[in-house]
Amino acid sequence: MRKGEETRTRILDVAEAAVLAKGFGATSIDELIAETGITKSGFFYHFRDKNELAKALLERYIENDERIYDEIFGRAHDLADDPLQAFLLGLKLLSELLSDLPNGHPGCLVATMCTQERAFDREIQEINRQAALMWRRRFGAMFRDIMRHYRPREALDADQLADMVSTVLEGGIVLSKALKEPKSLPDQLLVFRTFVRLLFQPIAQA
Amino acid sequence: MRKGEETRTRILDVAEAAVLAKGFGATSIDELIAETGITKSGFFYHFRDKNELAKALLERYIENDERIYDEIFGRAHDLADDPLQAFLLGLKLLSELLSDLPNGHPGCLVATMCTQERAFDREIQEINRQAALMWRRRFGAMFRDIMRHYRPREALDADQLADMVSTVLEGGIVLSKALKEPKSLPDQLLVFRTFVRLLFQPIAQA
DNA sequence: CCGCTCCTGTACCGCCGGTACGGTTTTCGG
DNA sequence: CCGAAAACCGTACCGGCGGTACAGGAGCGG
Numbered sequence: 001m002r003k004g005e006e007t008r009t010r011i012l013d014v015a016e017a018a019v020l021a022k023g024f025g026a027t028s029i030d031e032l033i034a035e036t037g038i039t040k041s042g043f044f045y046h047f048r049d050k051n052e053l054a055k056a057l058l059e060r061y062i063e064n065d066e067r068i069y070d071e072i073f074g075r076a077h078d079l080a081d082d083p084l085q086a087f088l089l090g091l092k093l094l095s096e097l098l099s100d101l102p103n104g105h106p107g108c109l110v111a112t113m114c115t116q117e118r119a120f121d122r123e124i125q126e127i128n129r130q131a132a133l134m135w136r137r138r139f140g141a142m143f144r145d146i147m148r149h150y151r152p153r154e155a156l157d158a159d160q161l162a163d164m165v166s167t168v169l170e171g172g173i174v175l176s177k178a179l180k181e182p183k184s185l186p187d188q189l190l191v192f193r194t195f196v197r198l199l200f201q202p203i204a205q206a
Numbered sequence: 207m208r209k210g211e212e213t214r215t216r217i218l219d220v221a222e223a224a225v226l227a228k229g230f231g232a233t234s235i236d237e238l239i240a241e242t243g244i245t246k247s248g249f250f251y252h253f254r255d256k257n258e259l260a261k262a263l264l265e266r267y268i269e270n271d272e273r274i275y276d277e278i279f280g281r282a283h284d285l286a287d288d289p290l291q292a293f294l295l296g297l298k299l300l301s302e303l304l305s306d307l308p309n310g311h312p313g314c315l316v317a318t319m320c321t322q323e324r325a326f327d328r329e330i331q332e333i334n335r336q337a338a339l340m341w342r343r344r345f346g347a348m349f350r351d352i353m354r355h356y357r358p359r360e361a362l363d364a365d366q367l368a369d370m371v372s373t374v375l376e377g378g379i380v381l382s383k384a385l386k387e388p389k390s391l392p393d394q395l396l397v398f399r400t401f402v403r404l405l406f407q408p409i410a411q412a
Numbered sequence: 413c414c415g416c417t418c419c420t421g422t423a424c425c426g427c428c429g430g431t432a433c434g435g436t437t438t439t440c441g442g
Numbered sequence: 443c444c445g446a447a448a449a450c451c452g453t454a455c456c457g458g459c460g461g462t463a464c465a466g467g468a469g470c471g472g
Contacts, residue, residue, distance in 0.1 A: 173321075
């Protein structure tokens with residue numbers, strides 16, 4: 001009914017924070033049910049096992065991720081007609097959004113799942129792969145659009161450029177966590193932005 | 207004495223592979239002692255607890271990592287006098303090295319530790335931070351050297367550029383694992399290499 | 413009132429990290 | 443070659459955790 005969904009969401013909220021902070025293995029079910037105020041039986045009513053919790057967590061995370069990208073780059077395309085300017089603006093907006101997170105980026109579940117555990121089943125690995133492929137399609141389309149209007153100074157594959165967005169995001173998250181410098185992630189994104197601007201700058205300037 | 211070190215090394219070898227594949231939490235001590243052929247008592251003779259295993263694992267990994275960078279970029283500097291050419295060559299050599307790994311990069315322990323667990327103590331987090339700072343110093347020095355000879359087309363901070371190397375490596379590892387495409391990591395490194403070449407290209411070409 | 417969703421309570425299992433501790437073999441310096 | 447330290451083995455035990463089984467109950471819509 002309604003109540004069930006609400007409880008399930010509350011479990012997922014608590015679980016997501018715990019998993020991003022401590023890792024999946026270090027997050028105990030006992031701990032989750034204590035914080036959500038339900039019993040162990042209640043937990044297993046919603047999730048068959050921990051693996052299904054991981055799956056639900058990941059799917060919800062990816063959905064939310066896609067929504068954020070839709071919104072930011074959608075807004076960027078509303079503000080700028082030119083595909084290059086829109087993309088650069090999108091990166092800027094994303095960087096600002098990441099800067100405004102008080103404790104830095106909480107971490108990426110996709111990275112957590114694929115870095116940390118081959119303990120998960122193939123289904124989760126496939127969800128992860130699809131998420132990365134969606135990022136590639138999303139940004140790849142943008143780069144292809146840009147390349148229809150601008151000639152890059154160096155021949156680079158649109159898909160590899162698209163992957164670079166994901167790479168910088170995932171790598172920036174890792175680095176800013178390791179360094180304990182939340183600003184590193186948005187900074188790295190801006191460095192990448194400069195590279196993209198440089199790549200599509202017209203050769204004849206003077 | 208001598209035998210002790212050998213056994214300890216064997217434990218670390220087995221543990222490193224397991225941790226990179228399944229994550230730290232999912233790697234059981236029972237599993238490690240079974241594969242190394244020792245008993246539980248033997249394990250705890252070498253490591254007080256799992257956290258000390260993690261620490262030893264991380265320190266050894268970082269040492270080895272530094273050695274590899276020393277060798278590759280040392281060789282690159284032997285082959286090219288110019289600091290920019292040497293750096294670009296180093297990236298190329300590194301990319302080729304990563305391409306030659308049959309099953310792709312096994313994963314970065316620094317990323318594993320900092321992504322996955324706030325369950326580790328502060329000591330490990332500090333080791334992680336120092337590793338990232340060492341990368342920054344290493345590549346930052348190279349970029350500063352380059353900037354003494356070349357004027358970048360865009361004003362970028364040498365340390366942020368240095369961090370970009372780590373970002374691309376860590377992000378590339380995550381992405382190639384998520385995509386199950388080992389080639390992504392070396393490819394991303396080459397894309398970054400193109401960006402660096404572009405950044406320091408003289409403006410007046412004709 | 414029935415039946416379904418959404419739980420609670422209790423009891424239990426096996427794995428795992430970790431402790432304790434006594435005993436044994438191996439190794440190396442003197 | 444001897445003795446002592448190093449490098450283990452064996453066994454027993456503990457508590458936490460993931461997971462199972464199952465009985466029961468509260469609330470609510472039809």
